[in-house]
Amino acid sequence: MAAPYSSSKAGKFVSTISEIAQNREDAAVKAQLLEDEQNRENAQSWGAAVGLQGDKITIRGGIPLIGRIELKGAKNLVTKAMVASLLGESPSILKNVPNISDVRIVRELLAVHGVKVTDGPEPGELLLDPVDVESAHFAAIDAHAGSSRIPILFCGPLLHRLGEAFIPDLGGCRIGDRPIDFHLEVLRKFGAVVDKQPNGIRMSAPNGLHGAKVSLPYPSVGATEQVLLTAVRAEGITELKGAAIEPEIMDLINILQKMGAIITVDTDRVIRIEGVERLEGFNHRALFDRNEAASWAAAALATDGDIFVGGARQSEMLTFLNVFRKVGGAFEIHDDGIRFYHPGGDLKPVVIETDVHPGFMTDWQQPLVIALTHAHGVSIVHETVYEQRFGFVDALVEMGATIQIHRECLGGHPCRFGQRNFNHSAVIAGPTKLHGADIEVPDLRGGFSHLIAALTAEGTSTVSNVGIISRGYENFITKLRLLGADFDLEG
Ligand code: EPU
Numbered sequence: 001m002a003a004p005y006s007s008s009k010a011g012k013f014v015s016t017i018s019e020i021a022q023n024r025e026d027a028a029v030k031a032q033l034l035e036d037e038q039n040r041e042n043a044q045s046w047g048a049a050v051g052l053q054g055d056k057i058t059i060r061g062g063i064p065l066i067g068r069i070e071l072k073g074a075k076n077l078v079t080k081a082m083v084a085s086l087l088g089e090s091p092s093i094l095k096n097v098p099n100i101s102d103v104r105i106v107r108e109l110l111a112v113h114g115v116k117v118t119d120g121p122e123p124g125e126l127l128l129d130p131v132d133v134e135s136a137h138f139a140a141i142d143a144h145a146g147s148s149r150i151p152i153l154f155c156g157p158l159l160h161r162l163g164e165a166f167i168p169d170l171g172g173c174r175i176g177d178r179p180i181d182f183h184l185e186v187l188r189k190f191g192a193v194v195d196k197q198p199n200g201i202r203m204s205a206p207n208g209l210h211g212a213k214v215s216l217p218y219p220s221v222g223a224t225e226q227v228l229l230t231a232v233r234a235e236g237i238t239e240l241k242g243a244a245i246e247p248e249i250m251d252l253i254n255i256l257q258k259m260g261a262i263i264t265v266d267t268d269r270v271i272r273i274e275g276v277e278r279l280e281g282f283n284h285r286a287l288f289d290r291n292e293a294a295s296w297a298a299a300a301l302a303t304d305g306d307i308f309v310g311g312a313r314q315s316e317m318l319t320f321l322n323v324f325r326k327v328g329g330a331f332e333i334h335d336d337g338i339r340f341y342h343p344g345g346d347l348k349p350v351v352i353e354t355d356v357h358p359g360f361m362t363d364w365q366q367p368l369v370i371a372l373t374h375a376h377g378v379s380i381v382h383e384t385v386y387e388q389r390f391g392f393v394d395a396l397v398e399m400g401a402t403i404q405i406h407r408e409c410l411g412g413h414p415c416r417f418g419q420r421n422f423n424h425s426a427v428i429a430g431p432t433k434l435h436g437a438d439i440e441v442p443d444l445r446g447g448f449s450h451l452i453a454a455l456t457a458e459g460t461s462t463v464s465n466v467g468i469i470s471r472g473y474e475n476f477i478t479k480l481r482l483l484g485a486d487f488d489l490e491g
Contacts, residue, residue: 035174036440040465043441046101047467052477054489056464061436061457064305064342065483071293071311071337072098072124073286075472077248079106079150080225081255081286085128086115086157087233088259092128092281093120098289098474101467105148112136113158128281133161149222152183156230159192159205168200174443176386182223186214190230190238211236211275218416219244219269219356228252231273232261238273245269246357247316251287258282290316291363292473295445297340298367299452299483301329302374306341307483314338319360326350327371349377349430351411354385366392366445370452372428373401379428382411387422392446395439396453399461402429433458441465444472451476455485 044055073096083106085092097103107117107126114134118127151167158165170180184194187203189212195202211234216223224244231238243249245265253263253271259282262274293312300307301324314321314333321331327350330343349372354362362385372379373396383389390405397403403426409418410425417424436459441447447469454461466489469476477489 039174039442039468043465043467045467047470049101049104050099050470050474052467052470052489054491055467056462056490057451057454057466057477058460058462058488058490059451059454059457060460060486061434061455063303063455063484063486065299065303065455065480065485066306067483068308068310068337069296069479069482071288071309072096072474074248074251074289074291075100075102076221076246076291077251078103078286079148080153080229080248080252081282081284082106082110082117082126082128083150083153083157084229084252084255084259085281086110086113086130086133086154086161087229087256087279088130088281089278090281091131092259093283094126094128095120095122095124095285096288097124097126097286099124100474101471102148102150106150109151109154113154130161130281133158135162135164136166149178152180152222153225153229155183155187155192155203156190156209156226156233159187159203159209159230160233163205165203166200167203174388174391176388178386180222182216182218182220183226186212186223186226187230189214190234209234211238211273214238214240216240216242218242221246221249221356224249224271225252228256228263228271228273231275232256232259232263233277233279234275236275238275240271240273241269243269243271244356247287247290255282255284258284287316288313290320291361291445293317293338294320294361294364295367295448295473296479297324297329297331297338298364298371298449299455300340301327301342301347301368302371302452302456304342305483306339308334308337308339310337312338319358320364323350323352323360323364323368327368327375329371347371347375347431349375349379349428351380351382353382353411353413353415356385362386362389363445365389366449367452369393369396369403369426369428370434370449370456373403373430373432373434374456375428375430377430379430380411381426381428382409382413382415383424383426384409384413384415384417387417387420387424389446390423390426391442392449393426395437395442395450396434398439399434399437399453399457401432401434401453403427435459436461438462438464441468444468448473448476451480
């Protein structure tokens with residue numbers, strides 16, 4: 001017979017549940033602390049890799065950014081172009097390469113695989129010699145675990161060159177789960193054998209790689225690049241449906257064609273690739289960084305400033321320029337760049353939905369949100385590419401912004417995240433005046449937006465972990481000085 005129910009048992013039961021809850025909370029807090037610690041360590045090493053003398057910047061806000069800066073090549077093309085050099089039987093030359101820590105990481109990863117990477121005669125020129133590609137020691141690859149997302153793109157080229165590849169755990173910004181299921185599925189379709197191990201993924205291609213029919217469930221940039229970098233030397237024909245068609249992908253296709261690849265871009269996101277037996281090195285000047293251009297444009301608008309972004313081009317930024325104008329920003333298109341400025345008058349609220357190209361890039365929303373805190377009215381940003389790209393907003397609220405984050409799809413169209421409990425819509429009510437605070441950079445674009453927030457705020461702000469920003473913004477400290485910002489960099 002069951003023992004009679006007693007209040008002391010009930011008490012025990014309750015305390016067990018609350019203990020479990022407490023333990024779970026403790027575990028979550030512990031995991032968060034560990035992640036923050038890792039973020040700080042990464043920030044320091046990323047900054048140090050490009051010569052950044054400090055990791056904390058104290059900004060005295062309220063000064064309009066005015067002047068001219070020059071862009072180099074796009075982070076999201078250059079790093080992939082460097083991987084493409086692995087496919088050539090002869091050396092490649094890549095020009096317009098920014099000195100950012102993501103480039104440093106890929107350079108080191110190429111070096112551990114036997115690619116000789118040296119600086120060319122022109123500033124920003126890299127010579128990549130893949131003639132002696134070799135398997136890397138596990139420890140040398142594993143040393144780059146958690147540093148970037150680029151290692152996954154080494155798979156196809158390494159499988160062609162060596163018949164095997166090992167990929168460490170991936171890093172990248174904390175803006176969502178960022179799974180690699182599409183990549184692994186694509187590689188399996190080409191004939192790769194994928195073996196997931198505790199600290200990475202080992203792959204082999206015992207029967208070589210063969211062209212395949214691939215249909216992506218979402219136009220993923222990385223998975224499209226995976227298909228391109230694998231298919232160009234796979235035997236036979238590959239048909240990719242649902243491809244991403246970002247300008248950086250088109251520039252990667254330009255590079256692969258220079259190397260000898262045969263690639264057709266059809267309508268409706270279909271790309272066809274005829275595999276060839278041999279590819280040579282390339283000589284290429286990388287496409288400009290439109291994400292960096294949009295970031296400085298957003299900084300000009302939010303600080304009431306006027307910035308000429310040398311190297312920016314209209315055709316890759318049409319969607320951004322439309323939104324910039326709707327918010328109340330002005331721009332002038334020149335042959336050698338674009339001038340972005342605040343023409344005076346009130347900024348206006350907008351509704352933005354981020355999307356794959358040719359939509360409004362997810363990387364543009366974080367910097368632009370600061371200008372939206374100054375707009376007169378309610379703006380909505382519906383993030384449909386990454387499920388957690390509003391981590392940077394807490395600091396803005398601390399600085400006086402009125403921003404609410406919602407699980408629902410606000411702004412018009414339902415997206416993949418709508419029914420899945422992700423906080424992916426932001427409602428920004430303005431105008432608000434931001435005031436100085438001590439804030440910590442959470443991720444690359446969120447970090448740049450924190451810089452803008454501090455530059456517009458009343459009083460002094462301290463922004464730490466700024467090394468993260470050096471992953472994607474070349475010489476941002478020098479550029480801030482050139483534009484007249486008032487700040488000190490501390491160690
Ligand atoms: N996705 C999957 N499975 C996959 C791959 C992607 O579910 O196997 C999902 C992602 O989780 C995400 C969506 O697909 O929700 C889009 O991801 P995508 O693969 O397009 O992004 P990515 O290749 O990882 C690149 C850029 C990002 C940029 C996005 C979108 C690089 C190194 N990164 O990421 O850039 O935001 O495309 O354009 O090229 C940045 O520069 O700050 C940055 C995050």
